[in-house]
Amino acid sequence: MINLGIIGTNWITEQFIRATDETKSFSLKHVFSRTEAKANKFIKDLSKKDIQVSTDLDEFFSSSDFEAVYIASPNGLHFQQAKLALEHGKNVIVEKPSTSTVREFTILDDLAHKNGLFLFEAARQIHEPIFKKIQHYVENNRDELSGATLSYMKYSSRYDAYKAGELPNIFNPKFSGGALYDLGVYTVYDAVVLFGQPDSVNYVPEILDSGIDGSGSLTLKYPKFDVNIIVGKTKNSYMTSEIYFNRKTLLMDSGGDITHVKLADDDKNITTLPTSKSDNPMDSEASEFARIINENDQETYEKLLKYARIVNRILEQARTSAGLVFGADEEK
Numbered sequence: 001m002i003n004l005g006i007i008g009t010n011w012i013t014e015q016f017i018r019a020t021d022e023t024k025s026f027s028l029k030h031v032f033s034r035t036e037a038k039a040n041k042f043i044k045d046l047s048k049k050d051i052q053v054s055t056d057l058d059e060f061f062s063s064s065d066f067e068a069v070y071i072a073s074p075n076g077l078h079f080q081q082a083k084l085a086l087e088h089g090k091n092v093i094v095e096k097p098s099t100s101t102v103r104e105f106t107i108l109d110d111l112a113h114k115n116g117l118f119l120f121e122a123a124r125q126i127h128e129p130i131f132k133k134i135q136h137y138v139e140n141n142r143d144e145l146s147g148a149t150l151s152y153m154k155y156s157s158r159y160d161a162y163k164a165g166e167l168p169n170i171f172n173p174k175f176s177g178g179a180l181y182d183l184g185v186y187t188v189y190d191a192v193v194l195f196g197q198p199d200s201v202n203y204v205p206e207i208l209d210s211g212i213d214g215s216g217s218l219t220l221k222y223p224k225f226d227v228n229i230i231v232g233k234t235k236n237s238y239m240t241s242e243i244y245f246n247r248k249t250l251l252m253d254s255g256g257d258i259t260h261v262k263l264a265d266d267d268k269n270i271t272t273l274p275t276s277k278s279d280n281p282m283d284s285e286a287s288e289f290a291r292i293i294n295e296n297d298q299e300t301y302e303k304l305l306k307y308a309r310i311v312n313r314i315l316e317q318a319r320t321s322a323g324l325v326f327g328a329d330e331e332k
């Protein structure tokens with residue numbers, strides 16, 4: 001097992017640690033939090049023992065008790081924290097989206113290569129067996145591929161706080177929040193892994209007073225078809241996501257958290273594609289990241305990095321074309 005440090009003590013980090021325990025991939029050794037009390041509560045909730053705690057980032061990264069760090073802080077902090085980690089010789093697993101700008105991604109990409117370290121963007125769904133099933137179907141039917149409509153729109157519990165006058169991180173441009181970067185990133189990953197790099201990108205958002213996109217529609221243009229994407233954090237969508245193959249259609253219950261896949265023909269015969277889904281959606285990525293590090297699987301690693309590069313470029317192109325500005329844009 002690879003020794004692990006973590007940044008961020010919210011539910012997602014707990015879920016990741018449960019995944020690393022279930023898959024015996026990483027072993028938690030060190031927790032960074034801004035407050036010792038939160039770190040201790042996090043450790044206690046997971047019934048862990050002998051875990052170091054740091055409230056100072058330099059001290060945390062200077063520690064020799066972990067080789068990899070999982071970063072699940074607000075998006076706008078990922079870059080500085082991941083950069084510091086790579087400078088201190090740590091492998092990095094950083095939550096999606098790993099960076100706020102292409103410039104930031106390029107700096108991390110170069111630094112990871114220069115220091116011989118791994119930099120993973122935690123796009124959990126592309127590692128799951130259910131996604132691999134879809135990928136396999138697309139690869140075997142590429143000649144018929146004729147477009148897709150993907151939807152990932154969930155009313156955020158933090159939207160209530162936003163409407164009550166607070167500014168939660170995910171609705172704050174300073175922390176690179178908004179529907180596209182928070183949920184759209186999953187659907188952009190779907191498109192990039194399944195269909196490759198689009199020729200052009202167009203994003204039409206509904207912009208909130210805070211300056212971020214509460215929801216929006218994104219079109220990715222490919223040479224022979226379009227992929228239309230709907231994302232949002234201010235409403236709920238129950239729309240099925242679809243991939244078109246002329247007369248046949250692959251139906252998915254979500255563009256981001258896929259639990260069912262079906263195939264429909266033009267006689268409206270619908271069959272379920274058999275596949276498996278772990279209760280913890282982070283299991284697959286945890287075991288895959290550990291496998292890549294342990295086996296030094298550079299080929300798979302470079303493929304994942306290539307996806308991340310394209311996704312980060314699409315996100316930046318989409319938001320800048322729509323006039324969405326992040327705090328990170330000023331740090332040039």
Ligand SMILES: NC(=O)c1ccc[n+]([C@@H]2O[C@H](COP(=O)([O-])OP(=O)(O)OC[C@H]3O[C@@H](n4cnc5c(N)ncnc54)[C@H](OP(=O)(O)O)[C@@H]3O)[C@@H](O)[C@H]2O)c1
Pocket residue numbers: 007008009010011012032033034035038039071072073074075077095096097122124169170182
């Ligand atoms: N893969 C998935 O399924 C999934 C699901 C949810 C979220 N995410 C990703 O996980 C990341 C964290 O999301 P989240 O919703 O948990 O974010 P969050 O609640 O805003 O912050 C996460 C953690 O970062 C620290 N933090 C919060 N505000 C901070 C600030 N102003 N300055 C410094 N540190 C701060 C806190 O830890 P301390 O108080 O202990 O310092 C907090 O627990 C995001 O990148 C998000 O996209 C992924």
